[in-house]
Amino acid sequence: MANIAFIGLGNMGGPMAINLIKAGHHVCVYDLSAQAVIDVVENGAGTASSAQEAVTNAEVIVSMLPAGKHVTSLYTGENGLVNHIKEGALVIDSSTIDVASVKAVGEALAQAGIEFIDAPVSGGVGGAKAGTLSFMVGGSKAAFEKAQPILASMGKNLFHAGDLGAGQVAKVCNNMLLSVLMVGTSEALQLGIANGLDPKVLSEIMSKSSGSNWTLDVYNPCPEVMEGVPSSNNYDGGFMVDLMAKDLGLAMDTAVSSQSSTPMGALARSLYAMHSGAGNGSKDFSSIFNLFNK
Amino acid sequence: MANIAFIGLGNMGGPMAINLIKAGHHVCVYDLSAQAVIDVVENGAGTASSAQEAVTNAEVIVSMLPAGKHVTSLYTGENGLVNHIKEGALVIDSSTIDVASVKAVGEALAQAGIEFIDAPVSGGVGGAKAGTLSFMVGGSKAAFEKAQPILASMGKNLFHAGDLGAGQVAKVCNNMLLSVLMVGTSEALQLGIANGLDPKVLSEIMSKSSGSNWTLDVYNPCPEVMEGVPSSNNYDGGFMVDLMAKDLGLAMDTAVSSQSSTPMGALARSLYAMHSGAGNGSKDFSSIFNLFNK
Amino acid sequence: MANIAFIGLGNMGGPMAINLIKAGHHVCVYDLSAQAVIDVVENGAGTASSAQEAVTNAEVIVSMLPAGKHVTSLYTGENGLVNHIKEGALVIDSSTIDVASVKAVGEALAQAGIEFIDAPVSGGVGGAKAGTLSFMVGGSKAAFEKAQPILASMGKNLFHAGDLGAGQVAKVCNNMLLSVLMVGTSEALQLGIANGLDPKVLSEIMSKSSGSNWTLDVYNPCPEVMEGVPSSNNYDGGFMVDLMAKDLGLAMDTAVSSQSSTPMGALARSLYAMHSGAGNGSKDFSSIFNLFNK
Amino acid sequence: MANIAFIGLGNMGGPMAINLIKAGHHVCVYDLSAQAVIDVVENGAGTASSAQEAVTNAEVIVSMLPAGKHVTSLYTGENGLVNHIKEGALVIDSSTIDVASVKAVGEALAQAGIEFIDAPVSGGVGGAKAGTLSFMVGGSKAAFEKAQPILASMGKNLFHAGDLGAGQVAKVCNNMLLSVLMVGTSEALQLGIANGLDPKVLSEIMSKSSGSNWTLDVYNPCPEVMEGVPSSNNYDGGFMVDLMAKDLGLAMDTAVSSQSSTPMGALARSLYAMHSGAGNGSKDFSSIFNLFNK
Incomplete structure (x- = not known):
């Protein structure tokens, strides 16, 4: 000890x-x-x-x-x-x-x-x-x-x-990817809903297909699809929008300093900054789902 | 029968x-x-x-x-x-x-x-x-x-x-999400590589973390990370860039007709069209990884 | 006659x-x-x-x-x-x-x-x-x-x-470009404001520099910079968000059918769909400025 | 003196x-x-x-x-x-x-x-x-x-x-907007060309319409549309891709530190990093036009 x-x-x-x-x-x-x-x-x-x-x-x-x-x-x-x-x-x-x-x-x-x-x-x-x-x-x-x-x-x-430094790089890469998964999953679910699909059914289909990813499978951003996740608890708890925005800021620093092209990560950062700017900074990061609501 | x-x-x-x-x-x-x-x-x-x-x-x-x-x-x-x-x-x-x-x-x-x-x-x-x-x-x-x-x-x-029609909608949603997973995973791996990480190590870390997704876990776009996938076979075989571009075209039709906002799906479509336009239409869709090469 | x-x-x-x-x-x-x-x-x-x-x-x-x-x-x-x-x-x-x-x-x-x-x-x-x-x-x-x-x-x-058909193509190209000018100008002005600049001063500088464009010069999206434009009239009148969204839908159809890569036009369409989905469909299209407010 | x-x-x-x-x-x-x-x-x-x-x-x-x-x-x-x-x-x-x-x-x-x-x-x-x-x-x-x-x-x-510091902020805002104008203009011209339009005719139409902007009007990125600009000189001279990429890096720093949402500016940075990574770093920044070629 x-x-x-x-x-x-x-x-x-x-x-x-x-x-x-x-x-x-x-x-x-x-x-x-x-x-x-x-x-x-x-x-x-x-x-x-x-x-x-x-x-x-x-x-x-x-x-x-x-x-x-x-x-x-x-x-x-x-x-x-x-x-x-x-x-x-x-x-x-x-x-x-x-x-x-x-x-x-x-x-x-x-x-x-x-x-x-x-x-x-x-x-x-x-x-x-x-x-x-x-x-x-x-x-x-x-x-x-x-x-x-x-x-x-x-x-x-x-x-x-x-x-x-590699620990920080790995974390930045993972969380940048996580943000892309969350935004992409939110878009896909909302597109399905807007075209008449039940988000539970669509989630199950995609989870068992090539759309499978951590946010869809265990942290679904659509309310009432999954129990015990922030989306079914008014987006309280979990990983705050502002913390994701901070991590995406670090990802952009890393991308800029290494002259890396990260179009989706950069888009995710701007969408999270927009979402925070609209007053959602302390909600769970899966609340980005609402940005695609109609 | x-x-x-x-x-x-x-x-x-x-x-x-x-x-x-x-x-x-x-x-x-x-x-x-x-x-x-x-x-x-x-x-x-x-x-x-x-x-x-x-x-x-x-x-x-x-x-x-x-x-x-x-x-x-x-x-x-x-x-x-x-x-x-x-x-x-x-x-x-x-x-x-x-x-x-x-x-x-x-x-x-x-x-x-x-x-x-x-x-x-x-x-x-x-x-x-x-x-x-x-x-x-x-x-x-x-x-x-x-x-x-x-x-x-x-x-x-x-x-x-x-x-x-719901079958088509589900497929379009899944494949739009799949394209976002593939681009996001490619960006994240390239960002790691540009900052000194071994893509095998980074893939393993993210696969066991919240970056886990189908393209990272079973269809890794980075050559030599995984055996038996197109990226380790010169991007031959698999699901062609032009077929993904076609499916993303259907996704955009679906988004436009339902007035849905799908910024990542739309970005993926443009990146795949760009990649195809540069002569990669018949390669596997994981070859989008090369768009972020330096 | x-x-x-x-x-x-x-x-x-x-x-x-x-x-x-x-x-x-x-x-x-x-x-x-x-x-x-x-x-x-x-x-x-x-x-x-x-x-x-x-x-x-x-x-x-x-x-x-x-x-x-x-x-x-x-x-x-x-x-x-x-x-x-x-x-x-x-x-x-x-x-x-x-x-x-x-x-x-x-x-x-x-x-x-x-x-x-x-x-x-x-x-x-x-x-x-x-x-x-x-x-x-x-x-x-x-x-x-x-x-x-x-x-x-x-x-x-x-x-x-x-x-x-060339008339329609020209219009679609022009209006897609117009939407990009409007979003880009809005982002740039908000970035300046967030960093302490007076939008009137910044507008004047950019209008006389290489940032000059129709939306900045004659249809400024920031309230109180210019008289007689929708932004100084609560975004009433002008060219409705929903009409711009319709034109961007046509632009996406044209891009998809010709396999063209239009990442900024596609992003603009999703942002206008998002803005409309949040209840701003009948406001002037320069109201997209508010999407970048904090 | x-x-x-x-x-x-x-x-x-x-x-x-x-x-x-x-x-x-x-x-x-x-x-x-x-x-x-x-x-x-x-x-x-x-x-x-x-x-x-x-x-x-x-x-x-x-x-x-x-x-x-x-x-x-x-x-x-x-x-x-x-x-x-x-x-x-x-x-x-x-x-x-x-x-x-x-x-x-x-x-x-x-x-x-x-x-x-x-x-x-x-x-x-x-x-x-x-x-x-x-x-x-x-x-x-x-x-x-x-x-x-x-x-x-x-x-x-x-x-x-x-x-x-305001001088730097103004420059960063202007150059970020400039990059968006250049990419947006390039996309619009290529979309027109892919649909059969003459880029000279389309440039003239948009320059006299609401698509008017500095890059279209005086620095046209399409070869043979305008004399005396880099696009008609094999993209030699002018403002190098790598310098634009550097300025966009500063823009992203400014956006991140002020938590500003700049989706188009961020997309432009990634496209310029991609373009540079493909070996075009010392060409004029209007050469981004070629990214949308087919």
Whole structure:
């Protein structure tokens, strides 16, 4: 069992830290929000008066923050953790951020003898609580193997995507594709409905045919087709439109910087920005279905 | 066992007729191409000197033709089959055509006391030969049930999509969605490759995540990721770009006539038209992957 | 001065007929709506109890109808005008319809010795009233020249686009391009606004730069930038969203049948269908600007 | 007449510096390329052994560099010009770069008592040589007025777009719109050609109708329609595909960071990336016309 520091106890980070505790690790946490800290401490975490203090004795540091600038600032900004983490420690950043930030932080940590992997997750708040997240990991094979027992306490599927930054690239590719599946499935279902088909029947047909995809099969965007999914719960819960829009922004950054052509991903980004702009930012991302309503 | 007339013995129709014979039906065939007829006769079919003669004693008529105008002409044109088919017979049209033609032909046949269902297929030439096609059927429940034993000789999955024309709508929706899956998957894989990922690793990650879809999982468009698919065979065989373009044309007709918004389907149609225009019309539709190459 | 029959007295046809009368022609009109007929008769038209009667003595027949099926039915349907129009007469159809219908009607009329041109218009109700329409004409050079004095009574710019059907193609191309200009201009202005620019200043800069286009320069979609345009009048008046959607439907038909790739035109059609589906069908087409609002 | 330092003597910067000399200013230049320096020195410029030396006595500094990182590095990097420019001097950066870099540099210069405006240009190499560039300027009104006589030596149209960064935003909006005009015009012309129209005739019709726009009217992408434009010169010269792709990358950055929906601009970026990826990066941007060829 490891000495772990956990920085960033939001909707995702909180339950992830608790799962580490449940697995028997010794976990010291830190967050700017006192309430977020209390919730995890009640589950057995230790705490510290600063991020710097929290990492002092840690063998493993896990961070879960909103964007690249927060990660950069935490590790390499003024009084950055790079000067407080023990040599030989392993840093696991599970934030979904841009690759450039990952690489810059990784280089700075490497110079201080600290290992770094990017390990963004998929699976949402539900997966974080249940400990069934997927981790897409970028970094050396050795670091990936060292991280595995830690990650296995928080998730189910552990993927080694490639070198440092590859975890972020894999996540960006997956979520860009996910958005295309969701929009394409929504269009197809609405086209069927507009031409007299029952969306339940059409969903069943396409699910058993070449139209089969994750959004159609297990996260159907049409209300009343499937139980227990956001579309049958007024599009509450799930994966927010604004989070999908953020991930699609990262996908566009990645496409622009690599001069990649991604017409469908780019269209999805604009449709999600449009949908958010119309006031749907906090609904589940399957609510894009309504954009094609008549 | 039924007396069946089969009109239209192309790449799909030929093997479908042979499977009916193998199942023990008495099949009389007709095609404008003498060679196409000979191939099926060698497998046990009877033949006739005209489509009119072929249907004279048939209880069931199956047709498999290229486009709506051919179906319309065959049944309701000059010397149309509507005047030659026995009252009470069942007509199964498996062509992929526009809904308006289906409804017009269906009405004309109904007035002559002949039942009609539209039953387009998916599964390609391979599925036609193996008898594993999927049928998406539009028509009355009674007619669908009557057709089931016939269809079961040629296919595996039989779906009752709804009233007359619903089979075509279901097929159009499925294939529009399929094209979006293929383009989206191609973009995502190329984005990963351009950013240093191994397409095999990325495919595995996304297949086990929310990016999972038919084209990624069983028909991967990136060469050398999967064996036995067109992408690993120089994009030969499979489902031709020009056939996908034709189906997307039907999808756009359906969208325009129902005033439906289908931005991704429409984009896919333009990309496939572009790809065909550049000389790739007879390659497999997964070759759209190359449009995003650098 | 000619003996003219005018069939179809809607928002466009009515004022066009009145301009023919003002120019001194002898005009006999017909419409299914008695009220529409009365309005034109009050301006000096003669009338008839049927379209058949109206064309009996006409040297020139002008028609202005909603869609291809109406034009086909009028001229070549049951009791079609083809059997009532004098040999040697000239038929000018100013409806915006599909090319296939134009060619079919043209052939039937040609066999009866009647000349036919397609002459769709742009310029809207305002242009129809002011006699400043643009006519895009398809047909023989001789027929175009014969039609010129008639058209000149109703419009200002007379274009000979090419052979029969070319008028419709030109109109479809122009209006597809127009929709792209409108959407592109709306996006660009909203992007500027979201980044702190004054839309008046940005419009002036782009109008004097390479972004210059008809929608930006004379029909600005952003409220309060320009006086006397629909955007400064709550998007009332002008060219309705549903009419643009209809024209884009014709553009897609034309693109599909010629296997043309038109990704931006196709995207515009879906955005206009979406905008109409959200309840904006009777607003001016510049209201698409609001789709990009935040 | 002013003492001016000019940094960055590429295809654009070289002729701009020469025009300043012709107008009578005292110009000291610097570039990493010795040859680029020689060309301008031959036209009367002084030179210096470093950028730092070049700016020592300058009242006005003009820079023309490839990207934000170069501008940031020049002014605020190691040994940055911020420590070498005289207090009270005016810096005019004419590079086309991201707004964030503009603001960061502007702030650093302001703290040192140096005025800064962003003044990206349009008009290309031809406009740079002829002194007919358009300048889109962001910064205080006072700084804009102070810069006017300098800018007027290099350009014709001087626009004050707004506060610092607004010049870049205006340029990004204009060029995004320009790309949409070019793609939309190309699609419309190809659709006409595929349906039998003469592109010259169709261009004339649309130019006099509501399809009128800069690319159609003065920079027609179809070969042989217009003389003296790149499309009639094998798409040589003009504004390179890769430069348009770069500007569209900036547009996407701007759209993502402001959560703006720009479906057409995003589609244009992907089409230009695709076109470049197929080997057309150094052709004129009107060559996108060929993407829609059949």
